[in-house]
Amino acid sequence: MMHQPIGTLPGVSQVALNVLSALLEARTGQQVAAYRSWRIDTALKPLLRERGFDTLDRLVTHLLEGHDTMIGDQIVDALVNQESSFFRDAPVFDMIVEAVEAAEAEGRRARIWCAGCSTGQEPLSLAMLFAERQAPSPEIVATDVSEAAIARARAGRYTQFEIQRGLPIRRMMRWFDAAGSDWVAKPELVKAVAFRRHNMVADRAPPGQFDVVLCRNVLLYLATPTKIEVFDRIATALRPGGMLVLGAGETVIGQTRLFEPSKLFRGFYELADAQRVRAAA
Incomplete structure (x- = not known):
C-alpha cells in the first residue's frame, strides 16, 4: 500500500506526520488527506498528555524504538474517526x-x-x-x-x-x-x-x-x-x-x-x- 506524504504542521516534522499517517493506513486502510493533517495533532493531544510527551516527534521516536507494544494500538485508536450518534439519518x-x-x-x-x-x-x-x-x-x-x-x-x-x-x-x-x-x-x-x-x-x-x-x-x-x-x-x-x-x-x-x-x-x-x-x- 503506497502512502503519500501529507501536509506539514507548525512545530511538527514531516517525518513524524508521515510515520503516523502511514501507521494508520497500514493498520486500518484509512488515509489522512493532506488538507486534514491537523487531525493528527488534534486527535493525539490527549495521548501526548497521558504518556507525558511534549511533541508528536517524541511520540514517534518512542513508537519507532519498538519497546512499547501498546503505543501503536493507542495511536491508531486515537486517530480513527469515531464520529457517531443515535438514530443518525x-x-x-x-x-x-x-x-x-x-x-x-x-x-x-x-x-x-x-x-x-x-x-x-x-x-x-x-x-x-x-x-x-x-x-x-x-x-x-x-x-x-x-x-x-x-x-x-x-x-x-x-x-x-x-x-x-x-x-x-x-x-x-x-x-x-x-x-x-x-x-x-x-x-x-x-x-x-x-x-x-x-x-x-x-x-x-x-x-x-x-x-x-x-x-x-x-x-x-x-x-x-x-x-x-x-x-x-x-x-x-x-x-x-x-x-x-x-x-x-x-x-x-x-x-x-x-x-x-x-x-x-x-x-x-x-x-x-x-x-x-x-x-x-
Missing part, C-alpha cells in the same frame, strides 16, 4: 426494519452486521427499534477496528452530549439509566448486540451470512483499491437478496460491479446479478 433505520421484516417473512431469524460501529450508537439504535416492535429481534453483530471503541460500546456508557445526539427523551428514559453525569444502557439492550473487534481491511467477514450490512461512512477514508477489497468481503457476507447500507456520501457506482442500487429500498444496494457481473468483467 432516522429514515434509514425505518428502511432497515422493512428490509429485516422482508427477510423474516421467509421464516428465519434475520441477521445484521454493523461494520465500523464506532462506540455503539448505531447498533444500539437498531436494538431499541427491534425490541420495541414486540417481535423476535434479529441477530445484530457490531464490529470496529478500535479495541477502545468496542470496549466503550460494550460498556454502553455515554456522556450527556452523546446521549442527546439523536436519542428522543422517551427512548433515553426507557433504555438508559443515569450514572452521575453519564448515562448507561440497560444490560438487556447491550446484550442484544454482539460487539467484536474486526478490521474491515485485513480480516474476513464475521461468519455466516447477513440480511443487512451497514457500512456507513467507513469507505470515505479508504483508497480505491482498498474499497474494492472491502466490497468483495461484504459481498461474501450477504445472503442473496441482502442489502448493503452505505453513508449518505458514499456509493458503489464506479467502485465495484458486485452491487447495484436496490429496486425496493432507495439508497440501499443489493448484490448484482452474477451473470451480468461476469459479462462486464
Whole structure:
C-alpha cells in the first residue's frame, strides 16, 4: 500500500506526520488527506498528555524504538474517526426494519452486521427499534477496528452530549439509566448486540451470512483499491437478496460491479446479478 506524504504542521516534522499517517493506513486502510493533517495533532493531544510527551516527534521516536507494544494500538485508536450518534439519518433505520421484516417473512431469524460501529450508537439504535416492535429481534453483530471503541460500546456508557445526539427523551428514559453525569444502557439492550473487534481491511467477514450490512461512512477514508477489497468481503457476507447500507456520501457506482442500487429500498444496494457481473468483467 503506497502512502503519500501529507501536509506539514507548525512545530511538527514531516517525518513524524508521515510515520503516523502511514501507521494508520497500514493498520486500518484509512488515509489522512493532506488538507486534514491537523487531525493528527488534534486527535493525539490527549495521548501526548497521558504518556507525558511534549511533541508528536517524541511520540514517534518512542513508537519507532519498538519497546512499547501498546503505543501503536493507542495511536491508531486515537486517530480513527469515531464520529457517531443515535438514530443518525432516522429514515434509514425505518428502511432497515422493512428490509429485516422482508427477510423474516421467509421464516428465519434475520441477521445484521454493523461494520465500523464506532462506540455503539448505531447498533444500539437498531436494538431499541427491534425490541420495541414486540417481535423476535434479529441477530445484530457490531464490529470496529478500535479495541477502545468496542470496549466503550460494550460498556454502553455515554456522556450527556452523546446521549442527546439523536436519542428522543422517551427512548433515553426507557433504555438508559443515569450514572452521575453519564448515562448507561440497560444490560438487556447491550446484550442484544454482539460487539467484536474486526478490521474491515485485513480480516474476513464475521461468519455466516447477513440480511443487512451497514457500512456507513467507513469507505470515505479508504483508497480505491482498498474499497474494492472491502466490497468483495461484504459481498461474501450477504445472503442473496441482502442489502448493503452505505453513508449518505458514499456509493458503489464506479467502485465495484458486485452491487447495484436496490429496486425496493432507495439508497440501499443489493448484490448484482452474477451473470451480468461476469459479462462486464
